[in-house]
Amino acid sequence: MSLEKVTKWHGRRYADACGAALGMELLGERWALLVVRELMLGPRRFTDLRAALPGLSANVLSQRLDELEAAGVLTRRRLPPPASVQVYELTPWGLEVEPVLQALGRWAARSPHLDPTLPLSPVSMMLSLRTMFDRAAAGDARAAIGFRLDGEGFVVTVADGAVTAVRAEPETAQVAAVVTGRPTDLAAVVYGNPSTVAERTWELLRVEGDRDAFLRFTGWFALPTRIEG
Amino acid sequence: MSLEKVTKWHGRRYADACGAALGMELLGERWALLVVRELMLGPRRFTDLRAALPGLSANVLSQRLDELEAAGVLTRRRLPPPASVQVYELTPWGLEVEPVLQALGRWAARSPHLDPTLPLSPVSMMLSLRTMFDRAAAGDARAAIGFRLDGEGFVVTVADGAVTAVRAEPETAQVAAVVTGRPTDLAAVVYGNPSTVAERTWELLRVEGDRDAFLRFTGWFALPTRIEG
DNA sequence: CTGTATCCGTGTTGATACTG
DNA sequence: CAGTATCAACACGGATACAG
Numbered sequence: 001m002s003l004e005k006v007t008k009w010h011g012r013r014y015a016d017a018c019g020a021a022l023g024m025e026l027l028g029e030r031w032a033l034l035v036v037r038e039l040m041l042g043p044r045r046f047t048d049l050r051a052a053l054p055g056l057s058a059n060v061l062s063q064r065l066d067e068l069e070a071a072g073v074l075t076r077r078r079l080p081p082p083a084s085v086q087v088y089e090l091t092p093w094g095l096e097v098e099p100v101l102q103a104l105g106r107w108a109a110r111s112p113h114l115d116p117t118l119p120l121s122p123v124s125m126m127l128s129l130r131t132m133f134d135r136a137a138a139g140d141a142r143a144a145i146g147f148r149l150d151g152e153g154f155v156v157t158v159a160d161g162a163v164t165a166v167r168a169e170p171e172t173a174q175v176a177a178v179v180t181g182r183p184t185d186l187a188a189v190v191y192g193n194p195s196t197v198a199e200r201t202w203e204l205l206r207v208e209g210d211r212d213a214f215l216r217f218t219g220w221f222a223l224p225t226r227i228e229g
Numbered sequence: 230m231s232l233e234k235v236t237k238w239h240g241r242r243y244a245d246a247c248g249a250a251l252g253m254e255l256l257g258e259r260w261a262l263l264v265v266r267e268l269m270l271g272p273r274r275f276t277d278l279r280a281a282l283p284g285l286s287a288n289v290l291s292q293r294l295d296e297l298e299a300a301g302v303l304t305r306r307r308l309p310p311p312a313s314v315q316v317y318e319l320t321p322w323g324l325e326v327e328p329v330l331q332a333l334g335r336w337a338a339r340s341p342h343l344d345p346t347l348p349l350s351p352v353s354m355m356l357s358l359r360t361m362f363d364r365a366a367a368g369d370a371r372a373a374i375g376f377r378l379d380g381e382g383f384v385v386t387v388a389d390g391a392v393t394a395v396r397a398e399p400e401t402a403q404v405a406a407v408v409t410g411r412p413t414d415l416a417a418v419v420y421g422n423p424s425t426v427a428e429r430t431w432e433l434l435r436v437e438g439d440r441d442a443f444l445r446f447t448g449w450f451a452l453p454t455r456i457e458g
Numbered sequence: 459c460t461g462t463a464t465c466c467g468t469g470t471t472g473a474t475a476c477t478g
Numbered sequence: 479c480a481g482t483a484t485c486a487a488c489a490c491g492g493a494t495a496c497a498g
Contacts, residue, residue, distance in 0.1 A: 012471095012489095014263065015284055017347035017413065018357070019334030024262055026337060030490070033253055034243065046461055055244060057491050062462065072340070072458055085460075093456050096336055103332040105248030107325055108255060111301070118246035128247070184246065227322050229301055241470090241490090259471075275480050286472050291481060315480075 026071045027097065031056050032064050033104075036090065036097050039074060041123050041154070041167045043089035052121040073097070102131040112229030116187060122149035125183035126165045129156055129221055132191070133163040138220040145217050146170020146178040149186065158220060177209035190218045255300045256326065260285050261293050262333075265319065265326050268303060270352050270383075270396045272316040281350040302326070331360045341458030345416060351378035354412035355394045358385055358450055361420070362392040367449040374446050375399020375407040378415065387449060406438035419447045 012029075014021040027033045031053065038044060038052045049061060065088060068074045073094040078086050090097075105128065108114065126147070138158055147154045153169040170178045179186065185204040189197055207214055241258075243250040256262045260282065267273060267281045278290060294317060297303045302323040307315050319326075334357065337343065355376070367387055376383045382398040399407045408415065414433040418426055436443055 012259070014260075015347055016263065016282075016353070017343075017345050017349040017416065018263075018266070018353040019336075019338040019343065019360075020266060020330045020353075021263055022340060022343055023333035023337035024257075026340065026342075027333075028253075028257055028259070028262070030241070030257070031243075033257070034245065034247075034250055037247070037249060047459080053245075055491085057493090058461075059463075059492090060490065063489095071342070072456070093339060096339075100329070100332040100336055101249045103329040104252035104256075107248075107329055108252035109248040110322060110325075111251060111255065113255075113300075114246075114248065114251055116246050118244055120246040124245070124247040124249075131248075187246065227301070284472090286474090287481065288483085289470090289472065292470095 023100070026068075026073065027100070029064065029067065031060060032068060033097075033101070035061070035064050035068065036073060036094060037101055037127065038121065038123050039088060039090045039094070040098060040101070040127055041165070043077070043087040045085055045087050049088070052123065054119070068094075098127075098130075101127065105131050106224060110224050110227050112226060114226075116184070116191070118184075120183040120187055122147075122152045122154070122183050125149060125186055126154050126156070126167075128187070129190070130163055130165055132221045132223060133158075134220055134222045135161045137222065138163075141216070141220070143213055143217055144175045145214055146172075146175035147186070148178065148180040149183045158217070163220075172209065175209065176213035177207055177211060179205055179207050179214060181205035190221050191223050194218070252329070255297075255302065256329070258293065258296065260289060261297060262326075262330070264290070264293050264297065265302060265323060266330055266356065267350065267352050268317060268319045268323070269327060269330070269356055270394070272306070272318040274314055274316050278317070281352065283348070297323075327356075327359075330356065334360050335453060339453050339456050341455060343455075345413070345420070347413075349412040349416055351376075351381045351383070351412050354378060354415055355383050355385070355396075357416070358419070359392055359394055361450045361452060362387075363449055363451045364390045366451065367392075370445065370449070372442055372446050373404045374443055375401075375404035376415070377407065377409040378412050385446075387446070392449075401438065404438065405442035406436055406440060408434055408436050408443060410434035419450050420452050423447070 013025060027036065034053055035049060038049055046061065050056065050058065069076060072091060074088050074090050076086055076088050138161060140161065142159045144155060144157045147156065148170065153167065154165060155168045155170050155175060156163065156165045172178060181204055185201055188201045189205060242254060256265065263282055264278060267278055275290065279285065279287065298305060301320060303317050303319050305315055305317055307313060367390060369390065371388045373384060373386045376385065377399065382396065383394060384397045384399050384404060385392065385394045401407060410433055414430055417430045418434060
Protein backbone atom coordinates (compact mmCIF):
# COMPACT_ATOMS: atom_id res chain seq x y z
CA MET A 1 0.00 0.00 0.00
CA SER A 2 2.73 2.41 0.94
CA LEU A 3 4.78 1.38 -2.05
CA GLU A 4 1.63 1.69 -4.05
CA LYS A 5 1.42 5.32 -3.07
CA VAL A 6 5.06 6.02 -3.79
CA THR A 7 4.75 4.58 -7.23
CA LYS A 8 1.41 6.20 -7.70
CA TRP A 9 2.79 9.63 -6.85
CA HIS A 10 3.98 10.25 -10.39
CA GLY A 11 0.56 11.07 -11.68
CA ARG A 12 1.29 14.65 -12.61
CA ARG A 13 4.98 15.15 -13.27
CA TYR A 14 6.42 18.06 -15.14
CA ALA A 15 9.37 16.09 -16.54
CA ASP A 16 11.60 19.06 -15.78
CA ALA A 17 14.98 18.90 -14.03
CA CYS A 18 14.39 22.29 -12.40
CA GLY A 19 14.10 22.27 -8.62
CA ALA A 20 11.15 24.63 -8.66
CA ALA A 21 9.28 22.22 -10.92
CA LEU A 22 9.93 19.34 -8.54
CA GLY A 23 8.89 21.58 -5.68
CA MET A 24 5.55 22.19 -7.34
CA GLU A 25 5.10 18.47 -7.88
CA LEU A 26 5.64 17.86 -4.17
CA LEU A 27 3.84 20.86 -2.68
CA GLY A 28 1.76 22.26 -5.53
CA GLU A 29 -1.25 19.98 -5.32
CA ARG A 30 -4.27 21.73 -4.02
CA TRP A 31 -4.19 22.14 -0.19
CA ALA A 32 -0.77 20.47 0.15
CA LEU A 33 1.15 23.59 1.13
CA LEU A 34 -1.54 24.64 3.59
CA VAL A 35 -1.40 21.24 5.26
CA VAL A 36 2.34 21.69 5.66
CA ARG A 37 1.74 25.17 7.03
CA GLU A 38 -0.54 23.83 9.72
CA LEU A 39 2.11 21.33 10.79
CA MET A 40 4.85 23.94 10.96
CA LEU A 41 4.41 24.62 14.68
CA GLY A 42 4.26 21.00 15.75
CA PRO A 43 2.39 17.71 15.23
CA ARG A 44 -1.34 17.74 14.68
CA ARG A 45 -4.11 15.23 14.42
CA PHE A 46 -6.30 14.57 11.41
CA THR A 47 -9.16 16.42 13.04
CA ASP A 48 -7.00 19.41 13.95
CA LEU A 49 -6.08 19.78 10.32
CA ARG A 50 -9.68 19.57 9.21
CA ALA A 51 -10.64 22.22 11.73
CA ALA A 52 -7.87 24.56 10.58
CA LEU A 53 -8.68 24.03 6.92
CA PRO A 54 -12.44 24.25 6.46
CA GLY A 55 -13.26 23.44 2.88
CA LEU A 56 -10.74 20.62 2.76
CA SER A 57 -12.71 17.39 2.67
CA ALA A 58 -11.64 14.28 4.50
CA ASN A 59 -10.87 12.24 1.43
CA VAL A 60 -8.65 14.91 -0.07
CA LEU A 61 -6.85 15.41 3.25
CA SER A 62 -6.22 11.68 3.44
CA GLN A 63 -4.76 11.71 -0.03
CA ARG A 64 -2.53 14.71 0.62
CA LEU A 65 -1.21 13.18 3.81
CA ASP A 66 -0.37 10.00 1.92
CA GLU A 67 1.42 11.91 -0.81
CA LEU A 68 3.35 14.13 1.58
CA GLU A 69 4.36 11.09 3.60
CA ALA A 70 5.52 9.28 0.47
CA ALA A 71 7.53 12.32 -0.53
CA GLY A 72 9.26 12.40 2.85
CA VAL A 73 7.77 15.71 3.94
CA LEU A 74 5.90 14.33 6.94
CA THR A 75 5.58 11.16 8.99
CA ARG A 76 2.65 9.68 10.83
CA ARG A 77 3.31 8.70 14.38
CA ARG A 78 1.18 7.00 16.97
CA LEU A 79 1.44 8.65 20.35
CA PRO A 80 2.38 6.22 23.16
CA PRO A 81 -0.53 4.93 25.25
CA PRO A 82 -2.66 5.96 26.99
CA ALA A 83 -3.07 8.87 24.52
CA SER A 84 -2.95 6.41 21.69
CA VAL A 85 -3.83 8.79 18.89
CA GLN A 86 -2.16 9.24 15.57
CA VAL A 87 -0.45 12.52 14.75
CA TYR A 88 1.18 13.90 11.64
CA GLU A 89 4.54 15.54 12.02
CA LEU A 90 6.89 17.24 9.60
CA THR A 91 10.27 15.66 9.01
CA PRO A 92 13.35 17.88 9.41
CA TRP A 93 13.24 18.43 5.68
CA GLY A 94 9.55 19.25 5.87
CA LEU A 95 10.34 21.90 8.46
CA GLU A 96 12.61 23.49 5.87
CA VAL A 97 9.56 24.42 3.82
CA GLU A 98 9.15 27.49 5.99
CA PRO A 99 11.32 29.77 3.82
CA VAL A 100 9.14 28.82 0.86
CA LEU A 101 6.02 29.69 2.83
CA GLN A 102 7.60 32.98 3.83
CA ALA A 103 8.75 33.98 0.36
CA LEU A 104 5.35 33.13 -1.07
CA GLY A 105 3.47 34.87 1.71
CA ARG A 106 5.59 37.99 1.51
CA TRP A 107 5.10 38.15 -2.24
CA ALA A 108 1.35 37.59 -2.21
CA ALA A 109 0.84 40.01 0.66
CA ARG A 110 1.50 42.79 -1.84
CA SER A 111 -1.45 41.74 -3.98
CA PRO A 112 -4.54 43.94 -3.95
CA HIS A 113 -6.51 40.72 -3.57
CA LEU A 114 -5.25 39.97 -0.08
CA ASP A 115 -8.35 39.89 2.09
CA PRO A 116 -7.78 40.20 5.85
CA THR A 117 -11.44 39.58 6.56
CA LEU A 118 -11.12 35.95 5.49
CA PRO A 119 -10.66 33.31 8.20
CA LEU A 120 -7.14 32.87 9.54
CA SER A 121 -5.92 29.83 11.41
CA PRO A 122 -4.01 30.28 14.68
CA VAL A 123 -0.89 28.68 13.20
CA SER A 124 -1.12 30.91 10.18
CA MET A 125 -1.26 33.99 12.37
CA MET A 126 1.76 32.92 14.39
CA LEU A 127 3.77 32.09 11.28
CA SER A 128 2.95 35.49 9.86
CA LEU A 129 4.70 37.05 12.83
CA ARG A 130 7.86 35.11 11.96
CA THR A 131 7.52 36.29 8.36
CA MET A 132 6.62 39.92 8.91
CA PHE A 133 8.97 40.70 11.78
CA ASP A 134 10.59 44.08 11.16
CA ARG A 135 14.05 43.85 12.63
CA ALA A 136 14.77 47.54 12.16
CA ALA A 137 11.57 48.54 13.96
CA ALA A 138 12.27 46.22 16.88
CA GLY A 139 15.85 47.38 17.32
CA ASP A 140 17.25 45.78 20.46
CA ALA A 141 13.93 45.60 22.22
CA ARG A 142 12.99 42.45 24.11
CA ALA A 143 9.61 41.06 25.00
CA ALA A 144 7.68 37.83 25.41
CA ILE A 145 3.96 37.83 24.69
CA GLY A 146 1.59 34.92 25.18
CA PHE A 147 -1.38 34.22 22.93
CA ARG A 148 -4.45 32.10 23.18
CA LEU A 149 -6.13 31.90 19.79
CA ASP A 150 -9.26 29.81 19.39
CA GLY A 151 -8.10 27.93 22.47
CA GLU A 152 -4.57 27.22 21.22
CA GLY A 153 -1.67 28.63 23.22
CA PHE A 154 1.51 30.18 21.80
CA VAL A 155 4.45 32.15 23.12
CA VAL A 156 6.22 34.70 20.93
CA THR A 157 9.58 36.08 21.98
CA VAL A 158 11.48 39.00 20.55
CA ALA A 159 15.12 39.36 21.51
CA ASP A 160 18.42 40.21 19.84
CA GLY A 161 16.73 41.37 16.69
CA ALA A 162 15.00 38.06 16.11
CA VAL A 163 11.60 36.57 16.78
CA THR A 164 10.54 33.08 17.82
CA ALA A 165 7.04 31.65 18.01
CA VAL A 166 6.30 28.29 19.57
CA ARG A 167 3.24 26.37 20.59
CA ALA A 168 3.06 26.48 24.39
CA GLU A 169 0.60 27.34 27.12
CA PRO A 170 1.49 30.91 28.08
CA GLU A 171 2.41 31.12 31.76
CA THR A 172 1.71 34.54 33.18
CA ALA A 173 5.07 34.43 34.91
CA GLN A 174 6.99 34.08 31.66
CA VAL A 175 5.30 36.65 29.45
CA ALA A 176 4.63 40.35 29.75
CA ALA A 177 1.06 39.92 28.58
CA VAL A 178 -1.38 37.26 27.42
CA VAL A 179 -3.63 38.12 24.49
CA THR A 180 -6.78 36.09 24.02
CA GLY A 181 -9.03 36.28 20.99
CA ARG A 182 -9.51 35.27 17.40
CA PRO A 183 -6.64 35.24 14.91
CA THR A 184 -8.34 37.67 12.53
CA ASP A 185 -8.75 40.28 15.23
CA LEU A 186 -5.17 39.89 16.35
CA ALA A 187 -4.03 40.39 12.75
CA ALA A 188 -6.12 43.54 12.47
CA VAL A 189 -4.44 44.99 15.53
CA VAL A 190 -0.89 43.93 14.63
CA TYR A 191 -0.95 44.80 10.94
CA GLY A 192 -3.50 47.60 10.88
CA ASN A 193 -2.57 51.25 11.03
CA PRO A 194 -2.54 51.95 14.78
CA SER A 195 -4.50 55.15 14.34
CA THR A 196 -7.22 53.55 12.24
CA VAL A 197 -7.75 50.27 14.07
CA ALA A 198 -11.26 50.51 15.36
CA GLU A 199 -11.70 50.54 19.09
CA ARG A 200 -14.24 47.82 18.50
CA THR A 201 -11.51 45.51 17.23
CA TRP A 202 -9.45 46.07 20.33
CA GLU A 203 -12.45 45.17 22.38
CA LEU A 204 -12.57 41.77 20.74
CA LEU A 205 -9.17 40.97 22.22
CA ARG A 206 -8.57 40.43 25.89
CA VAL A 207 -5.14 41.60 27.03
CA GLU A 208 -4.05 40.46 30.47
CA GLY A 209 -0.88 41.90 31.95
CA ASP A 210 1.20 44.71 30.49
CA ARG A 211 -1.01 46.18 27.80
CA ASP A 212 1.65 48.71 26.78
CA ALA A 213 4.17 45.96 26.22
CA PHE A 214 1.77 44.39 23.73
CA LEU A 215 1.15 47.78 22.11
CA ARG A 216 4.87 48.27 21.53
CA PHE A 217 5.06 44.68 20.28
CA THR A 218 2.54 45.39 17.53
CA GLY A 219 4.89 48.01 16.13
CA TRP A 220 7.58 45.45 15.34
CA PHE A 221 5.60 43.74 12.58
CA ALA A 222 4.53 45.16 9.25
CA LEU A 223 3.04 43.91 6.01
CA PRO A 224 4.89 44.85 2.79
CA THR A 225 3.39 47.78 0.90
CA ARG A 226 0.55 46.88 -1.46
CA ILE A 227 0.91 47.32 -5.18
CA GLU A 228 -1.68 49.42 -6.95
CA GLY A 229 -4.45 47.39 -8.44
CA MET B 230 -13.82 39.44 -21.93
CA SER B 231 -10.88 40.60 -19.91
CA LEU B 232 -13.17 41.65 -17.11
CA GLU B 233 -14.87 38.34 -17.52
CA LYS B 234 -11.61 36.63 -16.72
CA VAL B 235 -10.87 38.82 -13.75
CA THR B 236 -14.18 38.01 -12.20
CA LYS B 237 -13.92 34.43 -13.29
CA TRP B 238 -10.65 33.96 -11.47
CA HIS B 239 -12.65 33.17 -8.33
CA GLY B 240 -12.92 29.54 -9.30
CA ARG B 241 -10.72 27.88 -6.71
CA ARG B 242 -10.21 30.04 -3.68
CA TYR B 243 -9.02 28.81 -0.36
CA ALA B 244 -10.99 31.43 1.59
CA ASP B 245 -7.93 31.92 3.81
CA ALA B 246 -6.48 35.27 4.80
CA CYS B 247 -2.95 33.81 4.82
CA GLY B 248 -0.57 35.21 2.22
CA ALA B 249 0.75 31.79 1.34
CA ALA B 250 -2.78 30.65 0.54
CA LEU B 251 -3.32 33.61 -1.77
CA GLY B 252 0.06 32.91 -3.32
CA MET B 253 -1.02 29.39 -4.16
CA GLU B 254 -4.21 30.70 -5.69
CA LEU B 255 -2.20 32.98 -7.95
CA LEU B 256 0.77 30.75 -8.77
CA GLY B 257 -0.29 27.30 -7.67
CA GLU B 258 -2.32 26.29 -10.71
CA ARG B 259 -0.60 23.69 -12.72
CA TRP B 260 2.17 25.14 -14.95
CA ALA B 261 1.65 28.70 -13.71
CA LEU B 262 4.90 28.98 -11.78
CA LEU B 263 6.89 27.46 -14.63
CA VAL B 264 5.44 29.99 -17.06
CA VAL B 265 6.55 32.75 -14.71
CA ARG B 266 9.97 31.12 -14.48
CA GLU B 267 10.38 31.21 -18.25
CA LEU B 268 9.58 34.92 -18.29
CA MET B 269 12.03 35.74 -15.52
CA LEU B 270 14.87 36.64 -17.89
CA GLY B 271 12.81 38.81 -20.21
CA PRO B 272 9.74 38.81 -22.49
CA ARG B 273 8.88 35.73 -24.52
CA ARG B 274 6.41 34.79 -27.20
CA PHE B 275 3.68 32.19 -26.97
CA THR B 276 5.71 29.79 -29.02
CA ASP B 277 8.85 30.33 -26.98
CA LEU B 278 6.93 29.30 -23.90
CA ARG B 279 5.55 26.21 -25.57
CA ALA B 280 9.03 25.23 -26.67
CA ALA B 281 10.48 25.68 -23.19
CA LEU B 282 7.61 23.77 -21.59
CA PRO B 283 6.97 20.64 -23.62
CA GLY B 284 3.94 18.91 -22.19
CA LEU B 285 2.11 22.19 -21.71
CA SER B 286 -0.64 22.27 -24.32
CA ALA B 287 -1.73 25.40 -26.12
CA ASN B 288 -5.13 25.70 -24.47
CA VAL B 289 -3.73 25.43 -20.96
CA LEU B 290 -0.99 27.93 -21.75
CA SER B 291 -3.62 30.34 -23.05
CA GLN B 292 -5.61 29.99 -19.88
CA ARG B 293 -2.61 30.45 -17.58
CA LEU B 294 -1.53 33.57 -19.45
CA ASP B 295 -5.03 35.00 -19.06
CA GLU B 296 -5.09 34.25 -15.36
CA LEU B 297 -1.61 35.59 -14.70
CA GLU B 298 -2.45 38.74 -16.63
CA ALA B 299 -5.67 39.18 -14.66
CA ALA B 300 -3.75 38.73 -11.42
CA GLY B 301 -1.27 41.43 -12.43
CA VAL B 302 1.72 39.10 -12.68
CA LEU B 303 2.35 39.67 -16.38
CA THR B 304 1.25 41.86 -19.25
CA ARG B 305 0.90 41.18 -22.93
CA ARG B 306 2.55 43.66 -25.20
CA ARG B 307 2.67 44.00 -28.97
CA LEU B 308 6.13 44.77 -30.22
CA PRO B 309 6.28 47.86 -32.47
CA PRO B 310 6.32 47.20 -36.23
CA PRO B 311 7.93 45.80 -38.22
CA ALA B 312 8.40 43.02 -35.66
CA SER B 313 4.74 43.17 -34.85
CA VAL B 314 4.57 40.15 -32.62
CA GLN B 315 2.97 39.75 -29.25
CA VAL B 316 5.13 39.06 -26.21
CA TYR B 317 4.40 38.31 -22.60
CA GLU B 318 6.35 40.19 -19.98
CA LEU B 319 6.41 40.08 -16.20
CA THR B 320 5.29 43.16 -14.32
CA PRO B 321 7.65 44.54 -11.64
CA TRP B 322 5.63 42.60 -9.10
CA GLY B 323 5.86 39.48 -11.26
CA LEU B 324 9.63 39.85 -11.25
CA GLU B 325 9.48 39.65 -7.48
CA VAL B 326 8.44 36.02 -7.73
CA GLU B 327 12.09 35.09 -8.08
CA PRO B 328 12.70 34.67 -4.32
CA VAL B 329 9.77 32.24 -4.27
CA LEU B 330 11.26 30.29 -7.14
CA GLN B 331 14.61 30.25 -5.37
CA ALA B 332 13.28 29.14 -2.00
CA LEU B 333 11.23 26.40 -3.63
CA GLY B 334 14.08 25.29 -5.87
CA ARG B 335 16.59 25.22 -3.05
CA TRP B 336 14.23 23.19 -0.91
CA ALA B 337 13.29 20.66 -3.58
CA ALA B 338 16.89 20.27 -4.70
CA ARG B 339 17.48 18.31 -1.50
CA SER B 340 14.88 15.72 -2.48
CA PRO B 341 16.11 12.30 -3.54
CA HIS B 342 13.66 12.60 -6.42
CA LEU B 343 15.54 15.40 -8.16
CA ASP B 344 16.43 14.02 -11.56
CA PRO B 345 19.16 15.88 -13.45
CA THR B 346 18.63 13.73 -16.52
CA LEU B 347 15.26 15.35 -17.19
CA PRO B 348 15.10 18.18 -19.73
CA LEU B 349 16.15 21.60 -18.51
CA SER B 350 15.25 24.86 -20.21
CA PRO B 351 17.94 27.45 -20.88
CA VAL B 352 16.24 29.99 -18.63
CA SER B 353 15.93 27.42 -15.89
CA MET B 354 19.64 26.68 -16.08
CA MET B 355 20.56 30.35 -15.87
CA LEU B 356 18.22 30.97 -12.95
CA SER B 357 19.73 28.02 -11.13
CA LEU B 358 23.08 29.83 -11.23
CA ARG B 359 21.51 32.79 -9.47
CA THR B 360 20.02 30.44 -6.89
CA MET B 361 22.98 28.16 -6.28
CA PHE B 362 25.74 30.75 -6.25
CA ASP B 363 28.12 30.01 -3.40
CA ARG B 364 29.39 33.34 -2.23
CA ALA B 365 31.96 31.84 0.09
CA ALA B 366 33.42 29.68 -2.67
CA ALA B 367 33.66 32.60 -5.06
CA GLY B 368 35.32 34.91 -2.55
CA ASP B 369 36.35 38.06 -4.33
CA ALA B 370 36.89 36.40 -7.68
CA ARG B 371 35.58 38.08 -10.82
CA ALA B 372 34.62 36.62 -14.15
CA ALA B 373 32.20 36.98 -17.02
CA ILE B 374 31.19 33.87 -18.94
CA GLY B 375 28.99 33.72 -22.01
CA PHE B 376 26.59 30.90 -22.76
CA ARG B 377 24.73 29.75 -25.82
CA LEU B 378 22.15 27.17 -24.81
CA ASP B 379 19.87 25.71 -27.45
CA GLY B 380 20.60 28.82 -29.47
CA GLU B 381 19.78 31.31 -26.71
CA GLY B 382 22.53 33.64 -25.53
CA PHE B 383 23.24 34.64 -21.92
CA VAL B 384 25.98 36.43 -20.03
CA VAL B 385 26.75 35.55 -16.44
CA THR B 386 28.93 37.84 -14.37
CA VAL B 387 30.47 37.19 -10.98
CA ALA B 388 31.87 40.18 -9.10
CA ASP B 389 31.92 41.53 -5.56
CA GLY B 390 30.50 38.32 -4.14
CA ALA B 391 27.41 38.45 -6.29
CA VAL B 392 26.23 36.91 -9.54
CA THR B 393 24.12 38.30 -12.36
CA ALA B 394 22.67 36.48 -15.33
CA VAL B 395 21.06 38.28 -18.24
CA ARG B 396 19.83 37.35 -21.68
CA ALA B 397 22.34 38.78 -24.16
CA GLU B 398 24.40 37.64 -27.11
CA PRO B 399 27.83 36.90 -25.64
CA GLU B 400 30.50 39.03 -27.32
CA THR B 401 33.89 37.40 -27.21
CA ALA B 402 35.38 40.71 -26.21
CA GLN B 403 33.31 40.96 -23.05
CA VAL B 404 33.56 37.47 -21.62
CA ALA B 405 36.44 35.23 -20.67
CA ALA B 406 34.86 32.26 -22.40
CA VAL B 407 31.78 31.26 -24.35
CA VAL B 408 30.22 27.90 -23.56
CA THR B 409 27.94 26.34 -26.16
CA GLY B 410 25.80 23.28 -25.59
CA ARG B 411 22.68 21.93 -24.01
CA PRO B 412 21.44 23.06 -20.59
CA THR B 413 21.49 19.55 -19.15
CA ASP B 414 25.14 19.05 -20.02
CA LEU B 415 26.07 22.43 -18.60
CA ALA B 416 24.29 21.52 -15.37
CA ALA B 417 26.18 18.24 -15.18
CA VAL B 418 29.48 20.07 -15.43
CA VAL B 419 28.62 22.90 -13.04
CA TYR B 420 26.87 20.86 -10.35
CA GLY B 421 28.58 17.50 -10.76
CA ASN B 422 31.53 16.42 -8.69
CA PRO B 423 34.49 17.65 -10.77
CA SER B 424 36.34 14.36 -10.37
CA THR B 425 33.41 12.25 -11.46
CA VAL B 426 32.04 14.28 -14.35
CA ALA B 427 32.55 12.04 -17.34
CA GLU B 428 34.93 13.25 -19.97
CA ARG B 429 32.13 12.48 -22.37
CA THR B 430 29.96 15.17 -20.80
CA TRP B 431 32.68 17.74 -21.24
CA GLU B 432 32.90 16.78 -24.87
CA LEU B 433 29.27 17.73 -25.34
CA LEU B 434 30.11 21.32 -24.45
CA ARG B 435 32.14 23.62 -26.63
CA VAL B 436 34.26 26.08 -24.66
CA GLU B 437 35.76 28.93 -26.65
CA GLY B 438 38.24 31.21 -24.94
CA ASP B 439 39.71 30.76 -21.49
CA ARG B 440 38.79 27.21 -20.54
CA ASP B 441 40.40 27.52 -17.11
CA ALA B 442 38.32 30.58 -16.31
CA PHE B 443 35.21 28.50 -16.94
CA LEU B 444 36.61 25.66 -14.88
CA ARG B 445 37.12 27.97 -11.89
CA PHE B 446 33.66 29.40 -12.51
CA THR B 447 32.06 25.97 -12.08
CA GLY B 448 33.46 25.82 -8.56
CA TRP B 449 31.42 28.81 -7.42
CA PHE B 450 28.08 27.02 -7.67
CA ALA B 451 26.83 24.10 -5.60
CA LEU B 452 23.60 22.23 -5.02
CA PRO B 453 22.49 21.77 -1.40
CA THR B 454 23.26 18.36 0.09
CA ARG B 455 20.68 15.70 -0.61
CA ILE B 456 18.64 14.18 2.17
CA GLU B 457 18.70 10.42 2.57
CA GLY B 458 15.83 8.72 0.86
C1' DC C 459 -13.56 9.53 18.41
C1' DT C 460 -10.41 9.06 14.39
C1' DG C 461 -9.82 8.32 10.37
C1' DT C 462 -10.80 5.58 5.66
C1' DA C 463 -13.40 4.09 1.55
C1' DT C 464 -16.85 4.74 -1.98
C1' DC C 465 -20.06 7.10 -4.90
C1' DC C 466 -21.21 11.03 -7.67
C1' DG C 467 -21.80 15.72 -9.85
C1' DT C 468 -18.83 19.16 -11.51
C1' DG C 469 -14.87 21.48 -13.17
C1' DT C 470 -10.00 21.22 -14.68
C1' DT C 471 -6.63 19.22 -17.44
C1' DG C 472 -4.48 17.74 -21.60
C1' DA C 473 -4.23 15.79 -26.61
C1' DT C 474 -5.62 16.58 -31.12
C1' DA C 475 -7.43 19.15 -34.58
C1' DC C 476 -8.63 23.36 -36.51
C1' DT C 477 -9.07 28.69 -37.57
C1' DG C 478 -7.67 33.85 -38.21
C1' DC D 479 2.30 32.40 -35.23
C1' DA D 480 -1.26 32.65 -31.83
C1' DG D 481 -4.46 30.93 -30.20
C1' DT D 482 -9.77 28.37 -30.10
C1' DA D 483 -12.85 24.02 -30.29
C1' DT D 484 -13.86 19.71 -29.00
C1' DC D 485 -13.73 15.83 -26.25
C1' DA D 486 -12.01 12.12 -22.95
C1' DA D 487 -9.88 11.37 -18.58
C1' DC D 488 -9.16 12.57 -14.24
C1' DA D 489 -9.08 15.47 -9.86
C1' DC D 490 -11.82 17.90 -6.61
C1' DG D 491 -15.30 18.45 -3.09
C1' DG D 492 -19.47 16.87 -0.71
C1' DA D 493 -21.98 13.27 1.31
C1' DT D 494 -22.37 9.14 3.26
C1' DA D 495 -21.21 4.87 4.97
C1' DC D 496 -17.90 2.05 7.16
C1' DA D 497 -13.69 0.32 10.31
C1' DG D 498 -10.51 0.50 14.57
